[in-house]
Amino acid sequence: MSLSAGIRRKLNENLRRVHGEVEAACARSRREPSSVSLIAVTKTVEIDMIRLLLDVGQIDLAESRVQALAQRAGMIAEMRTRMRSGGSSRSLPAPRWHMVGHLQRNKVKAVLPHTCMIHSVDSLRLAEEISNHASRGDQTVDVLLEVNAGEEKAKQGLAVGAVLHLADQVRTLPGFRLCGLMCMAPLVDDRETIRRVFVRTRELFEEIQSERCGGPHFAELSMGMSNDYAIAIEEGATMIRVGGALFEGISSPE
Ligand SMILES: *Cc1c(COP(=O)(O)O)cnc(C)c1O
Numbered sequence: 001m002s003l004s005a006g007i008r009r010k011l012n013e014n015l016r017r018v019h020g021e022v023e024a025a026c027a028r029s030r031r032e033p034s035s036v037s038l039i040a041v042t043k044t045v046e047i048d049m050i051r052l053l054l055d056v057g058q059i060d061l062a063e064s065r066v067q068a069l070a071q072r073a074g075m076i077a078e079m080r081t082r083m084r085s086g087g088s089s090r091s092l093p094a095p096r097w098h099m100v101g102h103l104q105r106n107k108v109k110a111v112l113p114h115t116c117m118i119h120s121v122d123s124l125r126l127a128e129e130i131s132n133h134a135s136r137g138d139q140t141v142d143v144l145l146e147v148n149a150g151e152e153k154a155k156q157g158l159a160v161g162a163v164l165h166l167a168d169q170v171r172t173l174p175g176f177r178l179c180g181l182m183c184m185a186p187l188v189d190d191r192e193t194i195r196r197v198f199v200r201t202r203e204l205f206e207e208i209q210s211e212r213c214g215g216p217h218f219a220e221l222s223m224g225m226s227n228d229y230a231i232a233i234e235e236g237a238t239m240i241r242v243g244g245a246l247f248e249g250i251s252s253p254e
Contacts, residue, residue, distance in 0.1 A: 064101025134175030
């Protein structure tokens, strides 16, 4: 069940194109390309594609649902163990799994063993639940607070006015490392509307840094998806979460 060389070539081509656009956006905003990490969102692809991503060196991966993340992380871990114990000359690098979708408190326990960073914390109760489980398991998990900077009614995320206070409340929780903010732009065509949401989130990020209520690790700004990552980088994103643009032109394997 291996993917054809054509799929690998196409994936490499897409990765090169995205990295090229990241570099161009960095050049426009006088930033170092190394200050932006690409996270591949794998929710629409099969396990073989995830394996291929790792094989070509894309190790930051993300899912938006706990069950999918746990299942896929487990499958990849098993593959790596099998390769090692089978004395195979081939190996796969270890992925870093990011949880980017809405997280319910009753799913925290299931996601913690698999994830290095949760991008979507939007309440004190959720933060406390994460802290309880992580510290009990002697784990420290990296966390971002999700901001509803577009103030969309149906969107999850914290109201802009609530973020600074929550950051101050959670930054010292045990097992919990507050690393920054995340936002999602509204699904609209107007680039200026999208940009305003990123600007607002960055201003909030800088305010938290300057008031010193984010703590020592508060350095990441997760914003930008396939349609808007270039704008997000121009406005300061340090992590972009890209799915569709990486898999364009690749039909999913049977
Ligand atoms: C699906 C998803 C992405 C990636 O979206 P694309 O448009 O496919 O790049 C990024 N962030 C979150 C939270 C997502 O759910």
